[in-house]
């Protein structure tokens with residue numbers, strides 16, 4: 001039987017009917033209609049479905065929606081400013097050619113955000129480790145790592161979280 005739950009996504013409360021087994025990735029995409037969160041493998045291998053829960057990078061395809069009540073969920077749609085200005089991580093992904101087909105991009109950016117929030121000046125190895133659960137079949141990763149390095153500098157310089 002469906003149950004009405006309240007989810008805090010990008011600082012907005014969404015009331016959605018869910019079954020106990022509904023996955024967060026499906027609820028975000030199909031019920032809340034935020035389709036920036038992608039579904040690739042649906043078994044925890046690719047990282048495309050990564051969102052932030054209370055600031056931590058989490059695989060939404062392995063997370064039950066019902067377990068997310070009372071937590072702060074951030075999807076890629078929650079990163080840009082209200083006026084449409086991109087977050088520095090998004091901007092550097094664009095500027096440094098870290099986006100090709102874009103399927104991995106939401107997950108890559110949210111994993112990068114979790115990293116930079118906890119470690120504002122990571123070394124290259126720390127970036128690689130933080131993104132090791134996010135697969136990209138297009139870019140070869142080099143440009144993604146460069147983009148995170150540049151975003152780290154920009155965020156520190158501009159005092160952006």
Ligand code: FES
Nearest residue numbers: 040041042047061
């Ligand atoms: S869709 Fe969740 S890890 Fe691949």
Ligand code: FES
Nearest residue numbers: 100101136137138
């Ligand atoms: S840009 Fe295509 S999978 Fe990463």
